[in-house]
Amino acid sequence: xxxxxxxxxxxxxxxxxxxxxxxxxxxxxxxxxxxxxxxxxxxxxxxxxxxxxxxxxxxxxxxxxxxxxxxxxxxxxxxxxxxxxxxxxxxxxxxxxxxxxxxxxxxxxxxxxxxxxxxxxxxxxxxxxxxxxxxxxxxxxxxxxxxxxxxxxxxxxxxxxxxxxxxxxxxxxxxxxxxxxxxxxxxxxxxxxxxxxxxxxxxxxxxxxxxxxxxxxxxxxxxxxxxxxxxxxxxxxxxxxxxxxxxxxxxxxxxxxxxxxxxxxxxxxxxxxxxxxxxxxxxxxxxxxxxxxxxxxxxxxxxxxxxxxxxxxxxxxxxxxxxxxxxxxxxxxxxxxxxxxxxxxxxxxxxxxxxxxxxxxxxxxxxxxxxxxxxxxxxxxxxxxxxxxxxxxxxxxxxxxxxxxxxxxxxxxxxxxxxxxxxxxxxxxxxxxxxxxxxxxxxxxxxxxxxxxxxxxxxxxxxxxxxxxxxxxx
Numbered sequence: 023x024x025x026x027x028x029x030x031x032x033x034x035x036x037x038x039x040x041x042x043x044x045x046x047x048x049x050x051x052x053x054x055x056x057x058x059x060x061x062x063x064x065x066x067x068x069x070x071x072x073x074x075x076x077x078x079x080x081x082x083x084x085x086x087x088x089x090x091x092x093x094x095x096x097x098x099x100x101x102x103x104x105x106x107x108x109x110x111x112x113x114x115x116x117x118x119x120x121x122x123x124x125x126x127x128x129x130x131x132x133x134x135x136x137x138x139x140x141x142x143x144x145x146x147x148x149x150x151x152x153x154x155x156x157x158x159x160x161x162x163x164x165x166x167x168x169x170x171x172x173x174x175x176x177x178x179x180x181x182x183x184x185x186x187x188x189x190x191x192x193x194x195x196x197x198x199x200x201x202x203x204x205x206x207x208x209x210x211x212x213x214x215x216x217x218x219x220x221x222x223x224x225x226x227x228x229x230x231x232x233x234x235x236x237x238x239x240x241x242x243x244x245x246x247x248x249x250x251x252x253x254x255x256x257x258x259x260x261x262x263x264x265x266x267x268x269x270x271x272x273x274x275x276x277x278x279x280x281x282x283x284x285x286x287x288x289x290x291x292x293x294x295x296x297x298x299x300x301x302x303x304x305x306x307x308x309x310x311x312x313x314x315x316x317x318x319x320x321x322x323x324x325x326x327x328x329x330x331x332x333x334x335x336x337x338x339x340x341x342x343x344x345x346x347x348x349x350x351x352x353x354x355x356x357x358x359x360x361x362x363x364x365x366x367x368x369x370x371x372x373x374x375x376x377x378x379x380x381x382x383x384x385x386x387x388x389x390x391x392x393x394x395x396x397x398x399x400x401x402x403x404x405x406x407x408x409x410x411x412x413x414x415x416x417x418x419x420x421x422x423x424x425x426x427x428x429x430x431x432x433x434x435x436x437x438x439x440x441x442x443x444x445x446x447x448x449x450x451x452x453x454x455x456x457x458x459x460x461x462x463x464x465x466x467x468x469x470x471x472x473x474x475x476x477x478x479x480x481x482x483x484x485x486x487x488x489x490x491x492x493x494x495x496x
Contacts (some may be wrong), residue, residue: 052161054326064147129364130264138320142249194230199226207222261350265313268309298323385414387411392408408437424442424475
């Protein structure tokens with residue numbers, strides 16, 4: 023009898039999801055409180071990411087926030103680098119590169135992002151779920167509380183829990199709004215009367231109610247139904263991807279543990295069918311059925327299984343991070359040629375994203391001769407050309423620009439004000455004349471260099487052509 027065939031013979035579990043019962047109603051998940059090595063690692067990482075998330079709007083780099091997605095003002099900031107509408111092409115290239123990076127990363131390393139880094143998982147499992155354990159107890163106590171009538175105990179615990187849930191949701195909504203409008207605008211809304219910022223007040227209220235709904239009621243359904251990344255998992259994974267997997271070769275057939283029993287003689291595998299891996303799963307799946315759409319690679323089942331294996335004296339790692347092929351072949355996971363190619367491509371992609379950042383300067387200037395205008399000759403034996411200059415300011419401060427001819431053969435005179443003011447994220451244009459002595463022009467077309475100065479400091483220069491009369495070489 024083939025253990026692999028026995029294990030894979032029943033695929034009916036794939037015809038339904040764990041959070042819906044036979045009648046089609048919502049089946050609530052009450053996961054057991056996890057504990058173990060991997061859970062501790064997740065906790066430390068989650069606290070670091072939470073601290074970074076809440077501190078992000080207040081961290082400034084060169085006067086700009088760490089991250090800002092201000093759709094209203096069309097201003098985007100990534101690691102202190104400001105992206106204005108003029109940088110949209112660069113921003114799109116970076117976003118496309120990140121999407122490709124996520125797809126390639128998932129193909130190699132599985133859905134580790136969902137279980138370890140995703141804000142939904144971090145808030146649900148490391149904030150709201152822990153508060154729930156603290157107030158209502160572990161999963162058995164929670165089930166008991168849910169099934170009992172609305173007495174003083176249930177009303178008090180649920181009321182206290184949901185009050186804290188909403189306060190946290192309110193804090194989250196403030197933080198997310200700060201990533202959209204900026205911390206300064208948020209403080210202004212917080213310290214002013216509602217009548218002055220009623221739109222901001224309504225926005226915070228709506229955000230807080232959405233977060234409260236997600237974490238108090240919708241919960242794991244976000245990962246199962248809403249999240250597009252989770253839905254695409256089946257397309258991005260292959261049998262060489264690293265996932266949280268059950269070693270069915272070693273574990274089947276399942277059987278309860280009996281002291282001093284020879285499990286080989288009894289034709290039993292290492293799985294003692296304790297159900298602990300299912301009890302701790304935040305999406306309610308049985309990992310022993312194989313890789314599933316609902317699995318977020320949180321590793322809670324690994325900790326639970328390792329604890330039970332250690333308790334009965336069996337080798338740990340019955341549920342571990344491994345590839346489907348490695349388990350099927352009974353070998354260690356191999357770094358395939360495809361995996362190596364993906365990792366090389368990921369490295370190159372990171373380098374490309376960094377390179378895109380370096381391409382971007384603080385300003386762009388375009389200087390062109392005014393179309394349709396011929397050169398003009400003057401009584402002082404000089405020739406003049408009219409130019410238009412357009413400047414795009416990509417920095418986070420106003421530019422006060424002056425222009426000078428870097429060549430010694432002529433002079434530059436602005437049309438109108440001598441200084442061109444360009445506000446941050448904006449653009450402006452002006453015209454100027456360049457005068458060159460006729461005797462200095464050796465050809466009909468002469469290359470000249472225009473220097474662009476900000477408060478007297480040369481920040482850029484641009485080359486253009488100066489036209490003069492045809493030279494008579496006779």
